[in-house]
Structure formats: C-alpha cells, structure tokens
Amino acid sequence: MLQSPLHLLPRKPMNQNIIQLTEEHVAGTYDRYPIVVTRGRGCKVWDKSGKPYVDFVSGLAVNNLGHCHPSVVAAIKKQAEKLIHVSNLYHIESQSRLAEKLTSLSFADKIFFCNSGTEAIESAIKLTRKYFFDRGQSEKTDIITMCNSFHGRTLGALSATAQKKFHVGFEPLLPRFKYIPFDDLQAARKAITRKTCAVLVEPIQGEGGVNIAAPSYIRGLKKLCQKNGALLIFDEVQSGFGRTGKLFAYELYDTKPDIMTMAKALGGGIAIGAMAGTNQVMKSFVAGTHAATFGGNPLACSAALATLKVITGKNFLRKVNATGIYFLKRLKEIARENPVVKEVRGAGMFLALELNQPGHEIVIDCMNRGFLINCIQRNVLRFIPPLIISRKDIDGLVSVLSDSLAKLNDN
Numbered sequence: 001m002l003q004s005p006l007h008l009l010p011r012k013p014m015n016q017n018i019i020q021l022t023e024e025h026v027a028g029t030y031d032r033y034p035i036v037v038t039r040g041r042g043c044k045v046w047d048k049s050g051k052p053y054v055d056f057v058s059g060l061a062v063n064n065l066g067h068c069h070p071s072v073v074a075a076i077k078k079q080a081e082k083l084i085h086v087s088n089l090y091h092i093e094s095q096s097r098l099a100e101k102l103t104s105l106s107f108a109d110k111i112f113f114c115n116s117g118t119e120a121i122e123s124a125i126k127l128t129r130k131y132f133f134d135r136g137q138s139e140k141t142d143i144i145t146m147c148n149s150f151h152g153r154t155l156g157a158l159s160a161t162a163q164k165k166f167h168v169g170f171e172p173l174l175p176r177f178k179y180i181p182f183d184d185l186q187a188a189r190k191a192i193t194r195k196t197c198a199v200l201v202e203p204i205q206g207e208g209g210v211n212i213a214a215p216s217y218i219r220g221l222k223k224l225c226q227k228n229g230a231l232l233i234f235d236e237v238q239s240g241f242g243r244t245g246k247l248f249a250y251e252l253y254d255t256k257p258d259i260m261t262m263a264k265a266l267g268g269g270i271a272i273g274a275m276a277g278t279n280q281v282m283k284s285f286v287a288g289t290h291a292a293t294f295g296g297n298p299l300a301c302s303a304a305l306a307t308l309k310v311i312t313g314k315n316f317l318r319k320v321n322a323t324g325i326y327f328l329k330r331l332k333e334i335a336r337e338n339p340v341v342k343e344v345r346g347a348g349m350f351l352a353l354e355l356n357q358p359g360h361e362i363v364i365d366c367m368n369r370g371f372l373i374n375c376i377q378r379n380v381l382r383f384i385p386p387l388i389i390s391r392k393d394i395d396g397l398v399s400v401l402s403d404s405l406a407k408l409n410d411n
C-alpha cells in the first residue's frame with residue numbers, strides 16, 4: 001500500500017495541501033486518488049480546483065439518488081433542527097416509521113438498526129447464534145459463506161468474508177466459518193451439515209466482481225437451508241435499494257431469506273445500517289441482547305425515510321431498469337470492439353466489465369478525463385452510478401472508456 005502508484009500520481013496545486021494533511025495525519029488504510037472532492041450535485045462532483053467529474057462510483061453504491069438530493073437534504077435539515085440524537089432508551093419517531101416502511105417493502109417483520117454494513121452482518125451472526133441457542137440447538141454453529149464474498153471489516157464480518165487478502169495479518173479469525181465456491185449448488189450440498197446454522201450470501205457479489213448468482217442457485221440454497229434447518233441470510237448491503245432495478249436483489253430470485261442485511265444506500269449518504277428478519281428469528285433479540293448507541297438515530301432515519309420515498313416513487317425503478325438496459329447494451333458494444341474485455345455483466349445499474357489485464361490505468365485515465373469509475377479484483381471495472389444517471393452521461397463515459405481501452409488493445 002505504502003508506495004502505491006496512486007501515491008506517485010501528479011497532483012493539482014489546489015488539491016495538494018489537503019492531500020498532504022491526509023498523508024500526515026489520517027490513518028493510511030486507504031489508497032486514495034489524488035483529488036479532494038469538495039462538492040456534489042446530482043451525478044456530478046467537483047474537486048478543489050473546480051474540475052467536474054461524472055460519478056460512476058456513487059460513494060461505493062451509497063449515493064443512489066445522486067449527491068445532495070433535494071428531498072434528502074430537506075429531511076436532514078428539518079430533522080437536524082428538531083432532534084439529532086436520542087438514546088434507544090426511548091422511542092424514536094423516525095426509527096419506528098422507517099421500520100414500518102422497511103417491513104412493508106420486504107419479507108421482513110422486524111428491523112434492528114445499526115450504523116454500517118459490517119455491523120449489520122455482526123448483528124446477523126449474533127442473531128443466528130442466539131436463535132439456535134434459544135431452541136436448545138447450540139451445536140448448530142457453522143456458517144457457510146462464499147468465495148469472493150465481502151461482508152465487512154470487523155472481526156466477525158471479516159471472518160465471514162472469504163477472501164484471503166483481507167485476512168492477512170488479522171488471524172486468528174472467528175472459528176466455524178466454511179468457505180465454498182459461489183454459485184455452485186453442488187458445493188453447498190456437500191458443505192451443509194446438521195451443524196450448519198446459516199448460509200450467508202450476496203445474491204450479487206459486489207466487491208468480489210459483480211458476480212451474479214443463477215436463479216436456480218439461490219432457490220437451491222433456500223431449499224437446502226430448509227431441509228437442513230439452517231437460516232438463509234442475504235447480504236444486500238450493496239445490492240439493495242434499487243441498485244439492481246428491484247428494491248432488493250432477492251426479488252429478482254423470487255426467494256425470501258430469513259435475515260437480510262442493509263446499509264450503503266439506505267440513508268441517502270448518512271451512515272445507517274439495518275438487519276431485517278422474520279418474527280420467527282427476531283424474537284430471539286430480546287431486551288439487552290444487542291445494541292448500538294447510534295443505531296436508528298433520528299437524523300439517519302429521517303434521511304432514510306426521504307431516500308426510500310424517492311426510490312419507491314412511481315416509475316422510479318422502471319426508469320432505472322430502462323437506463324440499466326441501455327448502459328448494458330453500450331458496454332456490450334465496447335466489449336465487441338475491444339479484445340481486452342473478457343466479459344460484460346450486471347443487473348440494473350450494477351454493472352461491470354471484466355478485462356483480461358489490470359484495470360488500474362483505465363480508472364486513472366477516466367478520472368483525468370472527468371469520469372469516476374473504480375476497479376475491483378484488479379481487473380474488473382465496476383459501474384455503480386447514481387440510479388438517476390442520464391443516457392447522455394452514460395454515452396460520455398462509454399466514449400472515454402472505448403478510447404481508453406483501445407490504448408490497452410494496442411499494447
């Protein structure tokens with residue numbers, strides 16, 4: 001990380017001072033591109049020198065409504081003037097309303113609120129343990145997760161994340177996690193035992209490369225869990241809130257989990273996480289079993305309510321689907337013209353180009369030319385723009401991308 005190529009990139013003078021402060025005083029856990037983003041509006045952000053960028057990263061699938069959406073800003077302002085935080089020792093109006101909304105929009109009966117994706121995963125792991133403990137089945141402790149999954153960075157979620165690169169230096173991890181290949185039902189059949197308490201899966205893997213599970217796989221996992229008395233947990237931290245063209249990715253699979261984790265886009269940019277479950281499992285979370293000081297605070301919940309109102313508005317998701325289909329079609333054109341592209345895949349506005357070589361240079365080239373994209377797993381370009389992205393902005397990116405990829409083809 002230390003001597004990363006990003007570290008060596010040229011910096012624009014207006015951004016230089018802040019970059020220096022970061023390097024001197026902020027923990028070095030992030031490899032950052034050399035721009036300071038100071039302002040955002042819709043699908044655009046500006047750096048400190050005033051240069052605009054069209055944002056196809058969305059703060060990592062957070063800004064699904066774009067930057068500073070007026071309804072979200074208004075809700076935050078209004079709530080901030082009334083009550084920002086109060087403890088869960090008391091009832092919180094926007095929290096109760098948000099829980100009602102989330103349960104009415106999903107399979108779930110009850111919600112536990114926290115502040116991030118990783119915390120939602122921790123909550124799901126703890127709830128699973130407690131559920132089987134309450135049933136007198138404390139021998140059920142094994143959790144099956146998938147290779148190339150990503151569930152977060154705290155120790156429980158890290159243990160669930162089946163990618164060696166995130167584990168190095170932090171072992172020993174939590175015991176009793178079993179990793180199997182993603183989208184391989186046979187592997188799941190082999191791995192599941194009467195000791196399995198849960199199968200945890202992202203229906204569409206995000207950080208792992210935008211890998212889309214087959215419908216038969218997700219339905220097969222459900223049957224397998226039912227047969228073996230294990231819980232099915234969907235991690236929708238990245239795939240939720242319209243990203244796939246459905247409110248939740250599980251709707252694409254016609255398969256309901258027992259537990260679902262959410263975060264990223266839920267708060268329209270304000271930190272919030274949530275774990276949703278059926279009454280059957282949630283009844284194990286009784287008073288005193290789990291908590292989060294900031295979980296479900298008035299400000300975050302008001303922002304989330306405003307966000308959900310827009311996403312579930314008339315025709316919103318229909319439009320996301322139409323634009324997503326257009327984006328996919330344009331990416332397929334790029335693939336046909338560029339032999340460096342190995343595969344195009346995606347659902348809704350959750351899209352990727354897999355290259356047969358590293359994609360780092362493409363990301364930098366696009367950034368210099370005013371488009372933010374990101375590269376995961378070294379060679380997968382991921383596109384997760386605000387769901388309100390226009391065809392014009394997509395065309396803009398596609399033209400810069402094809403130009404940039406053509407240079408790779410020539411190498």
Ligand SMILES: *Cc1c(COP(=O)(O)O)cnc(C)c1O
Pocket residue numbers: 115116117118119121150151152153202206207235236237238239263264
């Ligand atoms: C980002 C992500 C997480 C972790 O969320 P944080 O808010 O960063 O803790 C967990 N699961 C998935 C699928 C994610 O994409």
